[in-house]
Amino acid sequence: MSADVDLWAVPLAVFAGAIRAGSPFLFVSLGECLTERGGRINLGLEGALVMGAMSAYGGAVLSGSPWLGLLAAIVAGGLLGLLHGLICSLPRVNDIAVGIGLMLLGIGLAFFLGKPFIQPRAPGLPAFELGAWSSNPLVREALRINVLFPLGLAACALMHLALTRTRWGLALRCVGDSQDTARALGLPILRLRLSATALGGALAGIGGASLSLFYPGSWNEGLSSGQGLMAVALVVFARWQPWRCLYAALLFGGAGALGPALQAAGVTGAYHLFNAAPYVLTLALMAFASERTGAPGELRLSR
Amino acid sequence: MAALELEVVDLGKRFGDFVALQGVSTKVAAGSFHALLGENGAGKSTLVKCIVGYQMPDEGAILVDRREREIRHPADADALGLGMVYQHFTLAPGLSVLENLVLARPRLPAVLDWAAERARLEAFLDTAPLHVPLDAPVATLAAGQKQKAEILKQLYLDRRFLILDEPTSVLTPQEADEVLGLLHGLTRAGRLSVLMISHKFREVEAFCDEVTVLRRGRYVGRGGVAELGRERMAALMMGSEALPEPPARAARVPGVTRLRVADLAVHDDKGVAAVAGMGFDVRAGEIVGLAGVSGNGQRELVEALLGQRAVAAGVLEVDGAAYRGSRAEIDRAGLASLPEEPLKNACVPQMSVADNLALRSFDRPPQTRLGWLRRGTIRARGRELIAAFQVRTPGPDAPIAALSGGNVQRAVLARELAQPRALLIVANPVFGLDFASAAAIHQRLMAARNAGAAVLLVSEDLDEILALADRVLVISGGRIVHETTPAAADRHTLGRHMAAH
Numbered sequence A: 001m002s003a004d005v006d007l008w009a010v011p012l013a014v015f016a017g018a019i020r021a022g023s024p025f026l027f028v029s030l031g032e033c034l035t036e037r038g039g040r041i042n043l044g045l046e047g048a049l050v051m052g053a054m055s056a057y058g059g060a061v062l063s064g065s066p067w068l069g070l071l072a073a074i075v076a077g078g079l080l081g082l083l084h085g086l087i088c089s090l091p092r093v094n095d096i097a098v099g100i101g102l103m104l105l106g107i108g109l110a111f112f113l114g115k116p117f118i119q120p121r122a123p124g125l126p127a128f129e130l131g132a133w134s135s136n137p138l139v140r141e142a143l144r145i146n147v148l149f150p151l152g153l154a155a156c157a158l159m160h161l162a163l164t165r166t167r168w169g170l171a172l173r174c175v176g177d178s179q180d181t182a183r184a185l186g187l188p189i190l191r192l193r194l195s196a197t198a199l200g201g202a203l204a205g206i207g208g209a210s211l212s213l214f215y216p217g218s219w220n221e222g223l224s225s226g227q228g229l230m231a232v233a234l235v236v237f238a239r240w241q242p243w244r245c246l247y248a249a250l251l252f253g254g255a256g257a258l259g260p261a262l263q264a265a266g267v268t269g270a271y272h273l274f275n276a277a278p279y280v281l282t283l284a285l286m287a288f289a290s291e292r293t294g295a296p297g298e299l300r301l302s303r
Numbered sequence B: 001m002a003a004l005e006l007e008v009v010d011l012g013k014r015f016g017d018f019v020a021l022q023g024v025s026t027k028v029a030a031g032s033f034h035a036l037l038g039e040n041g042a043g044k045s046t047l048v049k050c051i052v053g054y055q056m057p058d059e060g061a062i063l064v065d066r067r068e069r070e071i072r073h074p075a076d077a078d079a080l081g082l083g084m085v086y087q088h089f090t091l092a093p094g095l096s097v098l099e100n101l102v103l104a105r106p107r108l109p110a111v112l113d114w115a116a117e118r119a120r121l122e123a124f125l126d127t128a129p130l131h132v133p134l135d136a137p138v139a140t141l142a143a144g145q146k147q148k149a150e151i152l153k154q155l156y157l158d159r160r161f162l163i164l165d166e167p168t169s170v171l172t173p174q175e176a177d178e179v180l181g182l183l184h185g186l187t188r189a190g191r192l193s194v195l196m197i198s199h200k201f202r203e204v205e206a207f208c209d210e211v212t213v214l215r216r217g218r219y220v221g222r223g224g225v226a227e228l229g230r231e232r233m234a235a236l237m238m239g240s241e242a243l244p245e246p247p248a249r250a251a252r253v254p255g256v257t258r259l260r261v262a263d264l265a266v267h268d269d270k271g272v273a274a275v276a277g278m279g280f281d282v283r284a285g286e287i288v289g290l291a292g293v294s295g296n297g298q299r300e301l302v303e304a305l306l307g308q309r310a311v312a313a314g315v316l317e318v319d320g321a322a323y324r325g326s327r328a329e330i331d332r333a334g335l336a337s338l339p340e341e342p343l344k345n346a347c348v349p350q351m352s353v354a355d356n357l358a359l360r361s362f363d364r365p366p367q368t369r370l371g372w373l374r375r376g377t378i379r380a381r382g383r384e385l386i387a388a389f390q391v392r393t394p395g396p397d398a399p400i401a402a403l404s405g406g407n408v409q410r411a412v413l414a415r416e417l418a419q420p421r422a423l424l425i426v427a428n429p430v431f432g433l434d435f436a437s438a439a440a441i442h443q444r445l446m447a448a449r450n451a452g453a454a455v456l457l458v459s460e461d462l463d464e465i466l467a468l469a470d471r472v473l474v475i476s477g478g479r480i481v482h483e484t485t486p487a488a489a490d491r492h493t494l495g496r497h498m499a500a501h
């Protein structure tokens, strides 16, 4: 291969990576966004993500259908989210601590239950071959869009509409902004929060499914690289807006693809440094996205 | 929709061992404007919270239009047409006024049609004499606007009985008259009954028909405002306690300059200049009154003086030395302070009253020995201060956040004035206090001045400033725009300077 073709491949690979590796970021950050709009932070979404990945893979292996696997991920993630909401509703419970506990629980449970699924191959989720017109394999590969990505776009749109145009969304924002106000209005605070944390967990579960059933498309214990935790930073960066979660997820996905793409192009010098790009980005965002406009008032971290 | 009648019978409420209400009975006639009076901590807020279901009474009954009703939840009160404007703001700060009002309205459809909601609300606003911007987040509104929005919300909900907990404490007298006048009109039209908690006799006399008085959680009397008169109402509130004497100003010439501010600039939270080119002196043995409408840089100025906010530029000196409000400097200056919203700005809300009283001195003997805190001494000192300043609290170990608004104020003053001070910085010191506590605090401020302390009194209450100050400064748009003495001052000129910005 000649040098100019290689360099041309880098942005293409970053674009492909943005969508491929951005999908789990998108779902888990949407999940975190929804949870935080209700005034709680759920670090346990990392656990829901890993549990989702395992359930999706195991479900697909056992049933032979990736769609049933996806359903299993939604249920598993949703249950973990619900558990977070329930435990946090007890008096004097800190949502951060519970989140860390649930993260460890979710990861541990997934590793324990997932042992038998490391070997077998599960049927993967289908993809749209938007690059079929091209004869260039790089282009074809880059335009292979997994089905979950459009689903994520739909989730973004739905969540935006739900938050701005429905009674449920307005009430949830009120609960997240000021619990006292919500109480004075007689809103069902617990129910609203539970619905948000459960849905948030389910979204994180879908994020896990996109890891195990599409990219990288396997189940093992090193599958997640902390997407569930980084989602917290993403949501700050996205100022708690679903659409901005999409941009943030693409940015992080693309940053994750930078290292491998450069390596493929023959730039090997700072390989590990480029691989760390998403984490560096996380730190940079946390350090510089100090403007907290739009933060739900009940979030303890935003005070 | 017709106004409701409300009656409470033998209501009782306790918090742990502490009896907040006992055997309270009273009645508000349909279409009347009723005042609920009592000292700080008398149980007024507790009583009305029980009526609207925000708290549950332990005993007693509530009758609405002569039928006994179970009100277990604000939604129950809502369904009956009872509404309340709380002592603290209750609109969600991150949502817009429109969103807050829409969320509160009953029978809200699951899918919102914002255009229709806005049209509906605007049609209602055309009939209401109050105006607030609809689309700004509530957090960005000034206090007066927030209060108007709160009342607007209640009116929007078609209330037939409205409870107001110190509704005018954040309003200027003109705004207060406007709001209360409107509500008064609705009572005369027979559409609304109002139960209002207030510490301001002027308002009670101008707008209320009847009063109920509470003292230490018990009912002590009721009657028509005109029949009782101010004297009798005050006597009912106070019981056998003696009224404090009005503060006596000792004749003295101001001494050396204690606090010097020159060309000071301070930024607000958004980084915009809130105070710019500010300059004034405060000398020993004088009270300098800083008058102005809230939101003209007073908060930022006081925060800068207390070391809570960075100084952007300019000179800030105490006793001729540069001063930035570190703990050591505050000690050296002998500074005492009472910032506004003391629960938020001068207390740790979840810590006990005794611990909060020790915040200035906990790390020194006798409260500390060899680097170890002596809990017993801290509690004992807390008890002494609680007694000396008549802080009404369930005990020294109760979290300070559980105290009534006025008692938080007293607790902070107790801490600050526990030892003689050379420099006092106080902001709205009697905000929300009953008249007796207000008089007691004014007396302490005057006593400190007479003893040679330099006092900076920042207040939105012109009467307070004219009564206490030796010199009056007017702040507007973050700078001093006018200086005069109380003797030479006329309200009209002051008002013009205050509104200058």
Ligand SMILES: Nc1ncnc2c1ncn2[C@@H]1O[C@H](COP(=O)(O)OP(=O)(O)OP(=O)(O)O)[C@@H](O)[C@H]1O
Binding pocket: B015, B018, B020, B038, B039, B040, B041, B042, B043, B044, B045, B046, B047, B087, B392, B393, B394, B402, B403, B404, B405, B406, B407, B432, B434
């Ligand atoms: N949640 C609570 N826990 C413990 N004590 C409480 C609680 N709420 C109120 N109290 C106590 O009950 C008493 C009555 O309080 P309340 O707020 O009703 O007074 P208030 O008459 O409204 O006074 P103010 O004029 O200062 O607002 C106070 O002594 C207060 O410390």
Ligand SMILES: [Mg+2]
Binding pocket: B044, B045, B046, B087, B165, B404, B405
């Ligand atoms: Mg009160």
